[in-house]
Amino acid sequence: MTRKEVFDEVLNIIGPFAVNKEALEGANEQTNILTGLKVNSARLVDIILDFEDKFEIEIDDDAADEIQTLGDAVDKILEIKG
Amino acid sequence: MNVTRQVGRLTYIRLGTQSFLSRLVLPLFYPAYILLLRYALAYRIPELREVRRGIREELGRDKRPLLICPNHLTMIDSVILMWAISPWWRAFWDARFFPWNTPEKRNYTHIPVLRFVTYLSKCVSVVRQAPKDQTAKFLAKLRTLLLNGQSLMIFPEGTRSRDGRVDTKNFAYGAGKLVDDLKRLGAQPRVLCVYLRGLRQNTYSTIPRKGETFYLDYQVLEPESSHRGLRAQREISRQIVHTLAEMEQAFFTGAHRLKRHVQGLRLQQ
Numbered sequence: 001m002t003r004k005e006v007f008d009e010v011l012n013i014i015g016p017f018a019v020n021k022e023a024l025e026g027a028n029e030q031t032n033i034l035t036g037l038k039v040n041s042a043r044l045v046d047i048i049l050d051f052e053d054k055f056e057i058e059i060d061d062d063a064a065d066e067i068q069t070l071g072d073a074v075d076k077i078l079e080i081k082g
Numbered sequence: 083m084n085v086t087r088q089v090g091r092l093t094y095i096r097l098g099t100q101s102f103l104s105r106l107v108l109p110l111f112y113p114a115y116i117l118l119l120r121y122a123l124a125y126r127i128p129e130l131r132e133v134r135r136g137i138r139e140e141l142g143r144d145k146r147p148l149l150i151c152p153n154h155l156t157m158i159d160s161v162i163l164m165w166a167i168s169p170w171w172r173a174f175w176d177a178r179f180f181p182w183n184t185p186e187k188r189n190y191t192h193i194p195v196l197r198f199v200t201y202l203s204k205c206v207s208v209v210r211q212a213p214k215d216q217t218a219k220f221l222a223k224l225r226t227l228l229l230n231g232q233s234l235m236i237f238p239e240g241t242r243s244r245d246g247r248v249d250t251k252n253f254a255y256g257a258g259k260l261v262d263d264l265k266r267l268g269a270q271p272r273v274l275c276v277y278l279r280g281l282r283q284n285t286y287s288t289i290p291r292k293g294e295t296f297y298l299d300y301q302v303l304e305p306e307s308s309h310r311g312l313r314a315q316r317e318i319s320r321q322i323v324h325t326l327a328e329m330e331q332a333f334f335t336g337a338h339r340l341k342r343h344v345q346g347l348r349l350q351q
Contacts, residue, residue, distance in 0.1 A: 040252065041210075042240060042252070042253070042254040042255055045312050060311065061311055061312065065214050
């Protein structure tokens with residue numbers, strides 16, 4: 001998968017959880033998931049698990065904690081997928 | 083580090099000191115709470131003795147880590163529940179019946195008298211969406227307390243139920259994380275799910291109405307998950323919240339064991 005494809009898929013997964021729909025439309029790799037998209041922190045766990053299911057990877061707790069922005073999520077997914 | 087001590091020596095001593103002082107002032111604080119609840123606010127819990135005995139029998143003498151997970155409708159739920167689950171003298175002798183609480187720091191620490199009262203009421207403040215290291219230290223404190231025979235009251239929904247019903251969709255996973263962490267440490271935690279509701283309580287509020295009569299139901303759970311990590315935390319949290327939702331369903335459909343009693347109370351009102 002290319003970086004662009006992963007980014008688009010990440011956006012698709014996060015979309016339903018984002019409260020700030022305006023920020024979602026103009027989102028880029030620097031957009032913060034919690035403060036920018038206003039995703040509830042408890043839902044971040046659901047998002048990580050959706051990443052695992054969609055990309056068939058396993059993200060451990062420490063790696064999950066490092067994900068702050070959409071770019072972090074893409075980096076982590078690509079890193080784990082190898 | 084000792085498994086039962088998940089924090090540094092200084093924090094461990096501080097928690098022990100807070101626990102000791104809280105217990106020391108309990109014979110003063112508890113009656114003050116009761117005066118407020120029973121007489122100033124005229125609250126009633128029918129079958130209080132039966133409820134307390136039932137909970138005591140369910141828990142037995144087992145000193146495994148205990149999380150008390152209630153539904154959440156008002157800001158004083160934890161005080162009402164403390165009254166509901168135990169008389170002061172039992173709370174004094176058995177730490178499981180005098181649970182720790184985790185109020186949001188921003189709600190009270192700017193008021194000195196509240197800071198004083200909450201300190202002596204076994205409260206450890208939580209900061210929502212705190213930095214990772216701060217959250218880790220906070221969770222380590224809770225694990226330490228639970229591994230040392232203390233109990234913890236934590237609202238699994240994470241906030242008061244905005245529509246007055248247990249939120250089975252947007253709940254937090256903190257309770258599940260704690261249970262999962264404790265299991266990984268080799269402990270076998272139990273969860274006392276408690277459903278508390280004023281009969282005139284339609285939605286969430288700051289405090290229940292004056293003269294309110296409360297319905298209370300409970301169930302002891304030993305949550306299990308075949309998963310690990312985040313998935314286990316979610317599954318365990320889901321089990322807890324769904325147990326509360328089932329008790330709520332029983333309340334509204336009248337399918338609970340106190341059916342006749344509650345109907346009687348409604349008729350009286």
